[in-house]
Amino acid sequence: IxxxxxxxxxxxxxxxxxxxxxxxxxxxxxxxxxxxxxxxxxxxxxxxxxxxxxxxxxxxxxxxxxxxxxxxxxxxxxxxxxxxxxxxxxxxxxxxxxxxxxxxxxxxxxxxxxxxxxxxxxxxxxxxxxxxxxxxxxxxxxxxxxxxxxxxxxxxxxxxxxxxxxxxxxxxxxxxxxxxxxxxxxxxxxxxxxxxxxxxxxxxxxxxxxxxxxxxxxxxxxxxxFVGLLLFCCFRLFSAGSVEEIMENLKKDGSAFALKQTETLAKMSPTSLKLTFRQIQEGARMSLQAVLVMEYRLSQACMRGNDFYEGVRAVLIDKDQSPKWKPSTLSGVSEQAIEECFSSLGERDLKL
CATH class of the missing domain: 3.90.226.10 (2-enoyl-CoA Hydratase; Chain A, domain 1)
Incomplete structure (x- = not known):
């Protein structure tokens, strides 16, 4: 051939x-x-x-x-x-x-x-x-x-x-x-x-x-x-300045609820956790339109990265439930990388 x-x-x-x-x-x-x-x-x-x-x-x-x-x-x-x-x-x-x-x-x-x-x-x-x-x-x-x-x-x-x-x-x-x-x-x-x-x-x-x-x-x-109790627990455990602090709060609490959340978060993409944390902080002060513009920027950042495709492979395709995140730890996710995900797309930004 x-x-x-x-x-x-x-x-x-x-x-x-x-x-x-x-x-x-x-x-x-x-x-x-x-x-x-x-x-x-x-x-x-x-x-x-x-x-x-x-x-x-x-x-x-x-x-x-x-x-x-x-x-x-x-x-x-x-x-x-x-x-x-x-x-x-x-x-x-x-x-x-x-x-x-x-x-x-x-x-x-x-x-x-x-x-x-x-x-x-x-x-x-x-x-x-x-x-x-x-x-x-x-x-x-x-x-x-x-x-x-x-x-x-x-x-x-x-x-x-x-x-x-x-x-x-x-x-x-x-x-x-x-x-x-x-x-x-x-x-x-x-x-x-x-x-x-x-x-x-x-x-x-x-x-x-x-x-x-x-x-x-x-x-x-x-x-x-139920929601009232859940919000009380979440406010106490998740009020922190970073994802790392949240993880530390959960580990120190030691309750069954906290340990379960620690176990769940440990399986998630470190990059996605940091993106979501910043989203929550910024989104609380934004209008719906501003949030949707931010969401679109992040959706395109995820399409450019590794973890979305790896997560789909592990959860939906191979179903081995063992994704190989890049970076694999919270400490490996740089602030510069997160900042780039929130950056304007210029002419490709969402127009509402």
Missing amino acids: TPRLIFISYRLRSACRLQRIQGHVMSTKAGSEVLFEKVGNAGVITLNRPKALNALNLTMIRHIYPQLKKWDKDSETDLVIIKGAGDKGFCAGGDIRAITEAGKAGDSLTQDLFREEYILNNTIGTYQKPYVALIDGITMGGGVGLSIHGRFRVATEKTLFAMPETGIGKRQPVFLSPCGFIICLTRQIVSLEKDLVDLKSPSNSDVAQLLDSYQEQMGFLYMFV
Whole structure:
């Protein structure tokens, strides 16, 4: 086999690989992965990938964004409801495998998906009409973005709400809306949705009043007490000037809770832990728009680095649960490296 044939074969394999990546993200018929319907005066969005726990991809983002814009201007649409198909999850996050393959191949998906996802999140966060997310079941990553930024979130006893990014070497988004969650029972979701679409020209206070009538009082009391205790523990243990100080606080405390957190954090990417720590510090003083610009810069930094790909390999591909982080220790992560991740991308910065 001549060098030229080897080169041609390599180029063909590379081209096919890129086609598979793009096809994985954009291959379905328009609208099949996310459904839109008008029920009464309500616009209803259904994430329609139940076998993938409704994981969010670029196709879905590119359908949801213009539809939200259209309903926002439509005088006959009074509110928007978003939900997930199936009975297991609202949205289990983004399509990590596709992003990983695209990043390795240098495909523009790693820029396009994050850019358009954050623009969509900003649209949800600034939406003028009532926006209600029914997050029954697993809600992680991209699913958090589709729900937490809206005005109303309805959780159930089945809701699993999480941002597990540091475990795969990615930073963890930090902007949380000040409004809380309404808690109802899964069996009430159908009747709640019916009552929502039956509202006539509802204001935000009308929607809030209806949701409050479904509030599961015992569940709310349990969550209030549990979250209160958890916040007290977290404030005491996690109030520190660095990740290293947090680890030291946890080790000194010695409680079962603290030891469990120490064990969990020790498995995470040191770089991601330091990025997340700084995010939390800076994000607390920022608007949603400023946070999303920061998030986009960090997403691109993670795509340029090692730990995201290594985390995906260890957790999702080889499943050996033994990622080889670079650097492997907190002390090995320089302040210069962290600073570079937060630096402006110039013309490539997110524009909102």
